[in-house]
Amino acid sequence: MKYLSTRGGEKNLTFKDILFSGLASDGGLYVPDEWPQIDYNALKKIDSYAELALEIIYPFIGEDIKKIELKELIDNAYAKFSDNKIVTFKNLKQKEHIVELFNGPTLAFKDFAMQLIVPIFDHYLSQEDKKLNLIVATSGDTGSAAINAVHQSSKINVFCLFPKGRISSFQKKQMTTVYGENIFPIELDGTFDDCQNIVKSILIDREFSEEFSIAAVNSINWSRVMFQIVYYFYTLIDNKISENEIINFSVPTGNFGDIYAGYVGIKMGLPINKLVIATNENDILDRFINSGNYSIESVTKTTSPSMDIAIASNFERLLFDLCDKSTLITSEKMNELKKNRSFSVTNEQSDLVKKIFSSKRINQKEVNDLIKETYNEFNYIIDPHTAIGLGASRLLNKKDDNNFILGTAHPIKFSDTVEKSIGHSMELSNDFAKMFSNEEKFYSFKNSAEEVRKIIKDNYSK
Numbered sequence: 183m184k185y186l187s188t189r190g191g192e193k194n195l196t197f198k199d200i201l202f203s204g205l206a207s208d209g210g211l212y213v214p215d216e217w218p219q220i221d222y223n224a225l226k227k228i229d230s231y232a233e234l235a236l237e238i239i240y241p242f243i244g245e246d247i248k249k250i251e252l253k254e255l256i257d258n259a260y261a262k263f264s265d266n267k268i269v270t271f272k273n274l275k276q277k278e279h280i281v282e283l284f285n286g287p288t289l290a291f292k293d294f295a296m297q298l299i300v301p302i303f304d305h306y307l308s309q310e311d312k313k314l315n316l317i318v319a320t321s322g323d324t325g326s327a328a329i330n331a332v333h334q335s336s337k338i339n340v341f342c343l344f345p346k347g348r349i350s351s352f353q354k355k356q357m358t359t360v361y362g363e364n365i366f367p368i369e370l371d372g373t374f375d376d377c378q379n380i381v382k383s384i385l386i387d388r389e390f391s392e393e394f395s396i397a398a399v400n401s402i403n404w405s406r407v408m409f410q411i412v413y414y415f416y417t418l419i420d421n422k423i424s425e426n427e428i429i430n431f432s433v434p435t436g437n438f439g440d441i442y443a444g445y446v447g448i449k450m451g452l453p454i455n456k457l458v459i460a461t462n463e464n465d466i467l468d469r470f471i472n473s474g475n476y477s478i479e480s481v482t483k484t485t486s487p488s489m490d491i492a493i494a495s496n497f498e499r500l501l502f503d504l505c506d507k508s509t510l511i512t513s514e515k516m517n518e519l520k521k522n523r524s525f526s527v528t529n530e531q532s533d534l535v536k537k538i539f540s541s542k543r544i545n546q547k548e549v550n551d552l553i554k555e556t557y558n559e560f561n562y563i564i565d566p567h568t569a570i571g572l573g574a575s576r577l578l579n580k581k582d583d584n585n586f587i588l589g590t591a592h593p594i595k596f597s598d599t600v601e602k603s604i605g606h607s608m609e610l611s612n613d614f615a616k617m618f619s620n621e622e623k624f625y626s627f628k629n630s631a632e633e634v635r636k637i638i639k640d641n642y643s644k
């Protein structure tokens with residue numbers, strides 16, 4: 183498998199190349215040059231999540247890692263999940279299922295990728311005897327997942343940028359109470375998009391990023407997306423869904439990484455009817471689906487902070503496909519976005535998108551009602567992000583279809599919001615109660631790349 187940049191500046195790269203650089207030097211995102219085709223029927227006999235992950239991920243990595251080594255890395259990573267099924271399901275109405283993606287150590291779907299990326303980095307680093315400095319922009323969950331995964335590594339430092347006052351108190355505790363010598367939580371006086379822009383500017387500066395051995399693990403890094411393809415396959419296989427049934431997935435969406443993984447699943451042969459883009463008030467994607475115009479607006483702070491994002495970075499990967507994989511046209515569109523803060527696609531492109539995707543925006547009042555109703559009706563607590571997925575699914579999908587809603591986080595991570603809706607407090611397990619009594623240690627910076635560069639320079643390892 184070879185990779186290229188959506189903007190044409192780089193091509194013929196290996197998995198290892200793109201894992202380490204994360205973002206192409208021309209500002210584009212890496213994509214595989216073809217979609218591996220998977221015989222979905224042959225996969226149906228696999229019932230273990232780890233085994234399925236191996237079959238789906240291996241074609242994307244190719245000879246870079248031996249299959250037997252990859253198997254061990256995957257087995258170890260998913261052994262850290264609290265349920266040995268890894269992904270569990272909760273049926274609400276008859277054909278309405280929550281796909282519980284929060285059984286990992288930090289209670290959000292980000293663990294699926296992060297618990298594996300870090301050991302894969304370690305695997306490569308052990309062959310080369312060098313160290314790595316990871317930089318992460320987070321709206322809360324990616325950062326906690328990265329810090330948890332990196333904590334045990336002797337080869338990796340992590341510099342984690344989170345937006346001040348825009349993450350939940352649980353997420354903040356998860357990032358600021360781990361205290362490793364290799365852990366640098368950094369609060370930035372800005373939004374998630376500011377954090378992500380700093381990360382992008384550092385990655386594009388190849389002189390700096392190579393001198394300080396920097397890599398990034400936001401969902402702009404292809405490998406993140408790749409690991410998330412697996413649970414779309416697993417969902418259909420584990421629920422024994424036959425091919426003549428109509429299947430929809432509703433995905434609470436911010437940076438367009440998780441739902442794009444479902445799109446890749448379709449490209450690989452997975453029979454999904456519709457992918458529902460479920461957004462909060464930060465609705466750039468919902469507006470795009472309805473108008474064919476992709477235009478940046480400022481960020482609104484909501485009770486689903488992991489989706490408080492102005493620009494959906496991974497959308498560039500879909501755009502590339504919409505432009506028939508023309509790196510030239512993709513670059514033109516992205517330049518237009520930079521200059522005018524918007525671009526439009528043609529009616530044909532818009533129709534292509536709507537064949538696969540539908541979208542709905544759910545507001546905070548609706549979120550509160552959905553959490554409350556779900557609790558009263560099914561005695562089941564959902565988090566605000568999952569509520570957005572559920573709301574969108576109910577408004578768009580037929581109830582006779584098989585509707586899966588990605589449960590992206592455990593409700594305890596957003597207990598402030600959830601408790602108001604269910605009317606009582608939630609219980610913390612012992613480990614997390616202990617975390618809450620620990621002192622928060624973190625850096626606090628202005629919204630500028632300079633201080634971030636300085637802390638890396640002062641603390642990096644080679």
Ligand SMILES: *Cc1c(COP(=O)(O)O)cnc(C)c1O
Binds near residue numbers: 438
């Ligand atoms: C990251 C996150 C999302 C959004 O996922 P994207 O890949 O950015 O679209 C949704 N819900 C939760 C809980 C998250 O942590």
